[in-house]
Amino acid sequence: MGRDRKKYSEAGVSTSKEVERRKKKMKMKKQMRRRRITTLIITLIIGAIIGGGIYIYSFLSGLNSSSLPGAVDPIGKNPVNILVLGMDIGDADQAESEVGRRTDTMMVLNYNPTTKKAKIVSVPRDTMIEVNGAVGENGKLQKYWKMNAAYAIGGDEEVTNQIQDILEIQINYLVKIDYNAFRNIIDAIGGVEMYIDQDMYYDDDGQDLHINFKAGETVNLDGKKAEEFFRWRKNNDGTGFANGDLDRIENQQKFVKKVIEKCISPSVVVKIPKILNVVKASLETNLDANQMLKYAMQLVKLSKEDVTMATVQGETKDIYDQSFFIYDKEMNLELLKSLHSGEGVDSSDKTDMVDISKIQIKSNLKIMVLNATSINGLAGKVKDKMDNLGYGNIETGNTEHQDKSVIMTENKEIKDFLKTDTDIKKVEKLSKKDYQNYDVVIVLGKDYDLSGE
Template sequence: MRADKKKKKRKWLRITGFILLLLLISVGAYLFTVYRSLTNAVDTMHEPIERPQREITFKKREPFTALMLGVDEREGDKGRSDTIIVLTVNPEKNSVKMLSIPRDTYTEIIGRGTQDKINHAYAFGGVEMAMDTVENFLDIPIDYYLKVNMEGFQDIVNAVGGITVNNDMEFTEGSFHFPQGSIDLDGREALAYVRMRKQDPQGDFGRQKRQRQVIQGVISKGASLGSLTKFDNIFDALGHNVKTNITFSEMVDIQSNYRKAASNIEQLKLEATGSYIGGVSYQLVSEEEQQRVQKEMKDHLGITN
């Protein structure tokens, strides 16, 4: 009797072990597929630039900055950066500050020696001139950039399965109607949602808020467990529509050492006044307001000068 029980026990141990082995092989194959898709996407996304850059040691959890540019690229035209968002990331404070700069902000375009709309910097000199100009405007180092093709941004929203945002005001943009309150958006709807500006009493500031909502929605949805099964679509959408000078190894270090900061994003507002210069509409930022924002971002980065 005991011998039979021992045989049955050994049989079940073998079956259990075999099942566990199959699970390990399946998980390993899945992780390898995820890793391969991710590295392929990052290789496609990676676009280094010729520009002096600080050395950031992510393993030491040093604060850093990133410039996000939303660009409407058309064939034969590099376009303008109609979305300009600066992120300061401080893992010791477990926080990220997100500042939108109005695209019509009147400032010096570094490298041209002229005053113009800040979004013209990208049109004149690409990512490098945009980074130099924003760096000068905020008086903080700009370490990294993320350039997003806004036409392709809808692919990213669709890849994560759509997003949910809290809409402050009811409006219609094109063929899309957006009621007030919590709404679900697919890619085409999200693009229309962030592009509306003329109907908003806050003008470009309201548009910037919707842009930040959509970006946060994508980050939140993309990080959820439910998106794991969609990784291939997500990586493919990112690879085709995002360019950055952040390398794969740096992304791994950021994910490992900075992920808690991403859960605490504070949105900053830059006050500006609309005005016409030479018949052209601009957003003018006072010296006091510029210094206020500079100080807040410097404090967050731990910059004392």
């Protein structure tokens, strides 16, 4: 009997230990399952992020248009300037054709990565410009034109050059949008609410444009209505904006502010896939995917207070039986300064900032100096001179002999101090096809040893 109790007792101890082991084993299995599930979830999340990133990158890559002029990346932390062109339909009977198309709206988005401020500058479409070699409707050479004719005369390049000359900046990137794209994008963000402060009624059967807004209304503008609001300038009876295109620009800027407010609101986040699809089908740009992601991430962090609007200043005059807007540089000095150094900079600091910026630019430039003469070592001497002036990345070489020295670059911001530092006055556009790894190519011609070296 005692032995049986002992056996029973031993058996009981053994069973209790076994149960304990099983509990531990089951607990370990559960922990392993949880770890596997957690690992799987983390893997799926990482995969989704990577997959989404790849999708967005490939999506943005599809926006880049090879038909547009080459982009000019800003140097260092210089402000970036993106020219946005709103295109009209041109010939209504040939809507798909570029023939006769004009720029109905021209805006420059200036973003300063140092101050983290953005400025949107409008250039009136009636601004007088000079174009050499352009022929008017009468078949004769015509020197003076309105800015909105620049595209029809010389395409993207002519518009870009004219805007650069007026604002004294380098246009880095170009974005083109027509009114069909404009409507689709506004629809994609869910429309924009606007207060109508004056009666607007206008009809143009040729463009199928019919505008009808009443003063005092607050209207949620869908794409079609937004286009009508954006384009309105005068009524059928001739009444409308007292200052023509200048007041129209002010009206457009009110609308753009509302669009910016809408785009940075949480309600737009859920609409991003739809917006991306619309943007892909609507825009032309020479920004590549990396640049789009980079600037999008910076701009989305801005508050509405970080974005200001401006219009170039001047006066309206009747010349050659046409109403022209005459740009006045003296009236725009503060605007021109702000495009280079940003807002909120004391005037006493601006000279120092310009000098520091110039030093940074010189040290970052990649330059090739080519000797096109029979003078041995000329390129090396010029390199030494430029090294002493702060240029830090210069290569030298030889090329076929030529008479004239020339600086070749695509960057408008640097040509003036390069001309001063090299004593070379001739500047040409750099062919990226031949010199894609360089910002500047300097060719020393036979005239160089006569001009100060």
